[in-house]
Amino acid sequence: MTATAPPAAPGLPSLPAVYRSRSSVELKEFFRQRESVVFTLLLPVLLLVVFGAVLDFDLGSGVSFTQYFMAGIIAAGILGASLQNMAINIATERSDGTLKHLLGTPMPRSAFFVGKVVQVLAVTLASIVVLLLIGVVFYRIDLPSGTDWLTFAWVAGLGAAACTLLGIAISSIAKNGRSASATVTPFALLLQFISGVFFQFSEIPSWMQTFAALFPLKWMAQGLRSVFLPDALAVDEPAGSWELGRVALVLGIWCVLGLVLCVRTFRWQDA
Amino acid sequence: MAPVAGRPRPGDPLDPDAAISVRGLVKRYGDFVAVDGLDLDIRRGEIFALLGPNGAGKTTTVEICEGYRSRDAGEVRVLGEDPADGARAWKARLGIVLQSGSGDSQLTVRELVTAQASYYADPRDVDEVLSLVGLTEKAGVRGKALSGGQRRRLDVALGIVGRPTLLFLDEPTTGFDPEARRQFWSLIRSLRDLGTTMLLTTHYLDEAEALADRVGVIARGRLVEVAVPSALGGRETAPATVTWTEDGARRTEATATPTAFVADLAARFSGEVPDLAVSRPTLEDVYLQMIGTDR
Numbered sequence: 001m002t003a004t005a006p007p008a009a010p011g012l013p014s015l016p017a018v019y020r021s022r023s024s025v026e027l028k029e030f031f032r033q034r035e036s037v038v039f040t041l042l043l044p045v046l047l048l049v050v051f052g053a054v055l056d057f058d059l060g061s062g063v064s065f066t067q068y069f070m071a072g073i074i075a076a077g078i079l080g081a082s083l084q085n086m087a088i089n090i091a092t093e094r095s096d097g098t099l100k101h102l103l104g105t106p107m108p109r110s111a112f113f114v115g116k117v118v119q120v121l122a123v124t125l126a127s128i129v130v131l132l133l134i135g136v137v138f139y140r141i142d143l144p145s146g147t148d149w150l151t152f153a154w155v156a157g158l159g160a161a162a163c164t165l166l167g168i169a170i171s172s173i174a175k176n177g178r179s180a181s182a183t184v185t186p187f188a189l190l191l192q193f194i195s196g197v198f199f200q201f202s203e204i205p206s207w208m209q210t211f212a213a214l215f216p217l218k219w220m221a222q223g224l225r226s227v228f229l230p231d232a233l234a235v236d237e238p239a240g241s242w243e244l245g246r247v248a249l250v251l252g253i254w255c256v257l258g259l260v261l262c263v264r265t266f267r268w269q270d271a
Numbered sequence: 272m273a274p275v276a277g278r279p280r281p282g283d284p285l286d287p288d289a290a291i292s293v294r295g296l297v298k299r300y301g302d303f304v305a306v307d308g309l310d311l312d313i314r315r316g317e318i319f320a321l322l323g324p325n326g327a328g329k330t331t332t333v334e335i336c337e338g339y340r341s342r343d344a345g346e347v348r349v350l351g352e353d354p355a356d357g358a359r360a361w362k363a364r365l366g367i368v369l370q371s372g373s374g375d376s377q378l379t380v381r382e383l384v385t386a387q388a389s390y391y392a393d394p395r396d397v398d399e400v401l402s403l404v405g406l407t408e409k410a411g412v413r414g415k416a417l418s419g420g421q422r423r424r425l426d427v428a429l430g431i432v433g434r435p436t437l438l439f440l441d442e443p444t445t446g447f448d449p450e451a452r453r454q455f456w457s458l459i460r461s462l463r464d465l466g467t468t469m470l471l472t473t474h475y476l477d478e479a480e481a482l483a484d485r486v487g488v489i490a491r492g493r494l495v496e497v498a499v500p501s502a503l504g505g506r507e508t509a510p511a512t513v514t515w516t517e518d519g520a521r522r523t524e525a526t527a528t529p530t531a532f533v534a535d536l537a538a539r540f541s542g543e544v545p546d547l548a549v550s551r552p553t554l555e556d557v558y559l560q561m562i563g564t565d566r
């Protein structure tokens with residue numbers, strides 16, 4: 001039983017070094033894959049172009065629906081870059097053995113998640129920048145000003161965090177990437193219809209509003225509307241105000257819930 | 272001294288000098304006993320081939336040693352440590368080529384091997400590894416665009432770039448054409464010359480015979496025999512079969528003294544014996560007998 005002590009291992013690479021390496025892997029994996037770029041980045045852009053051209057009616061106070069849609073499509077873009085992306089991507093990597101392979105290396109496990117977070121951040125940022133650019137250039141969207149940027153940052157950040165954690169948790173339920181996509185994509189689309197992305201939230205039946213309010217997308221869209229719409233339009237919201245405190249609370253709860261689900265369900269290999 | 276010469280017996284102590292030492296290993300999946308009291312020692316520096324039919328417990332045993340699966344009973348030491356603890360420094364001394372390989376990647380071969388190298392303390396030079404596995408010309412090709420055989424060589428490149436002391440190869444040549452298998456064998460031999468210990472599982476008996484220093488046969492969750500390939504199942508002392516043609520008929524004789532028998536035949540024919548052949552049971556013959564008539 002007296003196992004000989006292993007020879008003093010020369011220092012393993014530092015955490016930051018492995019984090020950099022994993023981040024670079026994750027960025028290349030995403031941006032080089034045509035399907036994921038089209039699906040995650042270009043789809044919201046296409047929707048913005050089409051809806052912006054077709055549905056430019058006046059919401060009152062001289063604000064066009066495009067300005068309203070801008071907030072919603074950015075929220076949907078964040079959902080795609082985080083929740084949909086992670087659920088499909090990690091389910092695929094679990095079923096094709098990539099995760100199992102990584103588990104057999106001395107890579108610190110945290111590096112895997114750091115790489116994913118960097119990927120989500122980069123895709124989210126790219127999605128927001130492209131959408132804003134198109135909005136400004138083609139549809140004369142009014143950019144946020146002053147402290148609105150701050151609200152923009154925390155709503156997007158907190159929303160992306162909640163959705164990333166949820167996406168990772170969902171990936172553990174799915175059998176593989178295809179089944180993850182088949183479940184998550186229709187559900188995300190449904191949420192987009194009832195969370196105030198494609199239609200004004202105030203025009204959706206109240207029972208659908210209640211259902212939508214259980215999920216993060218509705219709150220992300222609402223928080224972002226406070227950024228893109230004049231405060232005069234807050235009266236159209238269900239509570240008659242932007243409810244930023246509640247936005248933070250609900251997204252925060254989803255972060256905690258998502259984290260607990262991740263910790264309890266994450267698997268590196270198929271059972 | 273540790274009982275590494277043959278098969279360790281139940282109750283023998285773990286061998287502290289062995290690369291892998293396993294005693295009384297048990298793994299159950301529900302009511303199914305996949306590994307049923309397995310004992311095994313693998314020496315440092317050797318190539319050990321684990322043979323056995325599907326479902327015999329090969330992959331389960333190997334994956335317990337790699338740290339992928341838990342065990343229900345028994346003791347396991349891999350490079351002196353319990354795989355269940357699986358610290359980073361321990362994993363850094365292993366190389367693992369899984370049966371399943373890894374997925375479609377958008378990264379090039381060079382990028383994949385470079386990323387893998389970044390997890391290790393003292394990795395091999397990436398170009399050196401690519402040339403060792405014969406992928407130098409494919410260095411700029413994306414992982415997803417490689418053929419099946421090239422992917423397997425990439426898997427091996429990923430397995431060896433960390434300069435492992437111990438390399439696990441789980442059915443590494445499944446799906447290879449004969450030429451690719453020969454190339455792979457010479458790669459394995461050059462790794463052995465570099466001092467790497469290897470645990471190889473395979474379905475190909477010729478592969479085990481060509482590569483392995485010792486062969487272990489698993490059947491129904493137990494190791495039924497360990498021997499050098501030429502001696503497995505008492506092969507080298509088994510009666511030889513002499514066949515020849517006489518009076519237009521094929522004749523066969525089993526004999527423990529084939530040399531004397533052939534000398535007699537030669538004298539009887541006063542010259543060449545028509546269609547003479549002398550053979551011993553092949554590895555396949557003894558293997559099939561072993562897994563069929565397991566105790």
